[in-house]
Amino acid sequence: MTRLTIPSGPQHPALKEPLSFQLTVEGERVVESALRIGYVHRGIERILQERTYLQNVHIVERVCGICSHAHTTAYCQAIEALLGLTVPPRGVAVRVLLCELERIHSHILWLGVLAEHIGFTTIFMYTWRDREIVLDIMEELSGGRVAHAVNVIGGVRVDVGPQQVAGILARLDELEAEIENLAQLFQHEQTFQVRTRGVGHLPREEVWRLCVVGPVARASGVDVDLRRDAPYASYGQLDFRVITAKGGDVWSRTMVRTLEIAESLRLCRQILRDLPEGPLKVRAPRRVPAGQVVSRIEAPRGELVYYVRSDGSDRPARVKVRTPTLTTLITLKQQLQGVNIADVPAVLSGVDLCIACADR
């Protein structure tokens, strides 16, 4: 059969971020694929070396427009470790609350993107409507929908007032009902099953070989979550389940993320009902003593790594950022092998790519 190579991107009507890929097809089947990123490479690691620790909190927040709070959490955790600072319990609670709200927002956003890519526009509309609930809560708390600027070195800058707690809890209940509906729908709706079951298959062994992280790894049966396996912030004292699935396909990834939203809602409730009293932050000096640190957290897409080396001045000598998308991008070549052209968007969105994150 004749082989045809179809170039696509970096500017593309369906994808919101610049990614270029070349698909070689035989008839309707993809036989080969090549990906290229780097179109939004901003040189952030270099920028971080040239600014102070304080200024950098705002830079790392802009690595990603979805999981901005995860980036500042990993970065602040690194600097606090070098300074030997302990964030007060109330500060930790607010920080973790935002982490979980952001996970909910990120996963709902993804559900909508996937639904749109498989032609299920109704679900796209419903999910993005429900996402507003959590965006409103975050805006009320911080003043920002996606860039919250909540974390500072030494703690957080916003508080949750006693009168706010009841309102947030009520809205989380509302959201939970919608998420339960969605979980039922994904479980039973036939059209959805046909478009996602067996699509973008990634076996467990490949996840290990390619060092994949996050919901994509968990959907292939790899039971790993830094919140439980290497507890940071206050996750050691919170009660939650790590969701895994066996299928390793787009359907399993959908179920893992949907059920993770439910777990995150539980976590938010626990934090709001048990908010410790006390200060939100401790004062952090401008200069950081010489030293090195590797900070890992579980961002919505999986393990996020910050490496920081300080030479004793007020600017870092080196900051390395490894975002989870870089680990899942590598699996696309294999996942695209042999799929139908019509399934390519489902495979691409299935891993929850964040190109701005991967490019930095």
Place this chain on the structure above:
Amino acid sequence: MHIGRTLEALQSIFPDAPLAVETWPLDETVVTLSPEHIRPAVRLLSERFKLRHLSTITGEDTGGEIVLLYHFWDGRGLTLRTTLPREGPRIPTLTGLVPGALFYEREVSEMLGVEFEGHPGGAALLLPDDWDDGPPLRKEPL
């Protein structure tokens, strides 16, 4: 991962000198090895200890040398550290042992000009195709 047993095993394959071990905050154990020892060490860790998750590779030009940090994780962090000369830095690839190292090595090679011998190659990852300014994370252009 039992860090004591891991370090003992590493010491046993490099018996000539005591292993240079340090600890960083947030529970990271760091072992400094010579460049030719990285591959055998990773082979031992992945085959005997099932230490399969390479979080990333950090490269840094300190001005005097190129430092490479291989950050592994299995419940806690283990970083293998090595240094290369600034002139013509090269080290064997890990992609045969840890296929997930593919993009990490390519990134270090683009940003710092380190050659990973035996790396399968491929198109540029982050830099533009017509980039001709030298590796951007070098202290001063080569």
